Amino acid sequence: MRVQRFTIGLALALIAAAMFAVFYFNLYRVGQGSGRTVVVLLKTTNVRSDFWQGVKGGAAAAAKEAGAKLEVLGPLQETDTEAQLALLEEAMASGPDAIVVAPINDDRVVRLLGRIQAAGIELVVMDTPLRMARQPITVSGNHREAGRQAGEFAETHAAGPSKVAVLSDYEGSGVSAEREKGIKEALAPDGYAGTTYIGDSEERAYEKAKELLARKPPVGAIMALNEPAALGAAKALKESNRTGAVRLIAFDSSIFLIKLLEDGSLDAMIVQRPFNMGYLGVINALRRLDRRELDRETYIDTIVVTKDSMYSPENQKLLFPFK
Known part of the structure; x- marks a missing residue:
């Protein structure tokens, strides 16, 4: 009888302990969200x-x-x-x-x-x-740091001393303003060729890029701070047979920008x-x-992705996160 009571008592104690554990676990989970x-x-x-x-x-x-x-x-x-x-x-x-x-x-x-x-x-x-x-x-x-990364890439990959132009979206964009600050910090004192605002218009980016390429001397690199700027500039470079001669650097990633990087129209992407x-x-x-x-x-973190580095396992996961 004493053994039976002990067994029953032990069972009740284990049940109580289990209930406490479940309660404690649920309480902990609530604290986690x-x-x-x-x-x-x-x-x-x-x-x-x-x-x-x-x-x-x-x-x-x-x-x-x-x-x-x-x-x-x-x-x-x-x-x-x-x-x-x-x-x-x-x-x-x-x-x-x-x-x-x-x-x-x-x-x-x-x-x-x-x-x-x-x-x-x-x-x-x-x-x-x-x-x-x-x-x-x-x-x-860190948009300023991303801009600095882009500026450093342009400085080291442009063909000799040259000017760098920026195609941005809107003058009031906080993200683009920080990127632009970083770009300027990385460039030589006379390396900045100004900023042109194109909104979200690929066509306007195309027209403004053509104007930049017609300058004497022409710019050595174009920074495209949004996707329409990159697409329009890539089109202008291709039409003028300047792809690769004038560096094109874009920010963020999309399937369209990845295609440009793959075919050499884009030299680098600064990717979050x-x-x-x-x-x-x-x-x-x-x-x-x-x-x-x-x-x-x-x-x-932001990283610089080029055609040579885009096929690394880490960058493939970054560029194609759902594959």
């Missing part, structure tokens, strides 16, 4: 944008790992400020625990993000650092790690919800 809702708002959810699809993939991986609920929103066009404002309003109204956003650099967006903070929603900003009254946690590429950005954006939001102390800024 279980049940919490995170809304990620990208600049675009267009499936043709390899970069933003990479960010989305990283965010999804982080949410799955932490047991958080994830919703991903975004306009079809990267420059659609009105759509981003509407989606931010929608996200705020849904009352999530955190919003992770890659904002368009617009004063109205900044004001709305301030309202999100005031509503008690944890805010993390990706890609485009903003100046706000309460600086949020930021996860982005979008998966890491999405992953750390969500993870840092969950850590802040756990009241953890974090650095205000987290930088994602």
Whole structure:
């Protein structure tokens, strides 16, 4: 009888221990994000944008790992400020625990993000650092360093001393402004040939690149700070039989830029790690919800990819993250 009682007591103790372990594990998981809702708002959810699809993939991986609920929103066009404002309003109204956003650099967006903070929603900003009254946690590429990498590549690969011209998107773009600063820092004092703004127009980039190539002496390298600039400049170089003679350097990655790199129309791409950005954006939001102390800024590495290096296993994974 005494043995039977001991056995029953031992069994009850084991059950209690197991229940405690399950409770403790679930409590720990809640601290890691279980049940919490995170809304990620990208600049675009267009499936043709390899970069933003990479960010989305990283965010999804982080949410799955932490047991958080994830919703991903975004306009079809990267420059659609009105759509981003509407989606931010929608996200705020849904009352999530955190919003992770890659904002368009617009004063109205900044004001709305301030309202999100005031509503008690944890805010993390990706890609485009903003100046706000309460600086949020930021996860982005070090755009100035990326510009410096591009400038150094131009300095070492251009044919002799030559001028470097920049084709940028918009004068008010914070990302492009930082890239431009880095480019200038890397160039010789007289190596900068000016910046031309082309918006998101490939045709305008093409026309402006033709003007740059007609200069006497012509520029030795063109920095394309967005995809339309790179596509337009590549077309102008090809038509003038200057591909390879004038270096063309682009930022970020897309299937179109990869094709240009592969056929020699593009000399180098300065590539971020979008998966890491999405992953750390969500993870840092969950850590802040756990009241953890974090650095205000987290930088994602950028690397220079050329035709010779694009086939390395690491760069293949970076350029084709979903293959």
